[in-house]
Amino acid sequence: MNSQINNIGESIKRILESIPPGVLLLAAAKTRTLEEVEAAIQSGVTDFGYNYVQEALPIIQTIGNRAKWHMIGHLQQNKVKIAVEHFDMIETVDSWRLAQSLDRYCANLQKKMPVLVEVNSGHEVSKTGVLPEAVDELIMQMSSLKYLCVEGLMTMGPRFGDPEDSRPYFKATREVFERIAARNLPNVEMQFLSMGMSNSYQIAIEEGANIVRIGTKLFGDR
Numbered sequence: 001m002n003s004q005i006n007n008i009g010e011s012i013k014r015i016l017e018s019i020p021p022g023v024l025l026l027a028a029a030k031t032r033t034l035e036e037v038e039a040a041i042q043s044g045v046t047d048f049g050y051n052y053v054q055e056a057l058p059i060i061q062t063i064g065n066r067a068k069w070h071m072i073g074h075l076q077q078n079k080v081k082i083a084v085e086h087f088d089m090i091e092t093v094d095s096w097r098l099a100q101s102l103d104r105y106c107a108n109l110q111k112k113m114p115v116l117v118e119v120n121s122g123h124e125v126s127k128t129g130v131l132p133e134a135v136d137e138l139i140m141q142m143s144s145l146k147y148l149c150v151e152g153l154m155t156m157g158p159r160f161g162d163p164e165d166s167r168p169y170f171k172a173t174r175e176v177f178e179r180i181a182a183r184n185l186p187n188v189e190m191q192f193l194s195m196g197m198s199n200s201y202q203i204a205i206e207e208g209a210n211i212v213r214i215g216t217k218l219f220g221d222r
């Protein structure tokens with residue numbers, strides 16, 4: 001085992017010790033090799049996130065159901081069919097059009113897909129995701145889709161040097177989460193808040209995150 005792979009084991013041990021029970025460590029695996037992903041599994045990681053379907057496919061096809069696979073990047077319409085065939089959760093639903101398309105392909109497979117709605121909590125023009133004030137309407141529409149189950153929200157939030165600056169965006173996303181949970185909509189089971197990355201996951205957990213998406217702190221610099 002080379003030293004880089006060894007470090008993955010130590011990093012994961014440290015991260016797992018630093019997160020409370022009930023918080024899922026999702027390894028953000030973009031640019032990582034099959035060997036790195038295997039090393040993470042050996043050290044107890046169960047869930048991996050990918051930004052691109054094409055990058056994930058060979059890894060998913062090799063590892064299969066020894067791990068769970070989350071789509072955490074923007075999902076293009078022309079990748080929906082293949083995404084629903086291979087992923088266990090889509091964290092980045094951000095339009096009614098995408099939701100309908102996912103539902104249609106899941107219906108073909110007779111597969112009920114857990115999804116999160118991605119929130120653009122920083123109101124950033126350059127970012128994907130639904131604005132916090134538009135999430136309710138989208139989820140009410142999605143509630144009619146039989147092959148999707150809305151299980152929560154995901155947000156990136158603006159990037160800051162000081163993770164404390166991320167706190168208001170995590171708080172705002174949590175508020176939307178609570179508001180929607182209280183509506184008790186059909187096909188909506190609000191359970192997951194996916195927020196926080198390598199530099200901000202502690203703050204995100206303080207603000208209610210129960211999925212943290214960690215890349216560099218787990219695998220090393222890209």
Ligand SMILES: *Cc1c(COP(=O)(O)O)cnc(C)c1O
Nearest residue numbers: 028072197198213214215216217
């Ligand atoms: C890369 C990525 C992460 C992890 O970022 P790190 O700073 O490397 O921990 C989390 N979420 C998404 C959507 C990402 O693309």
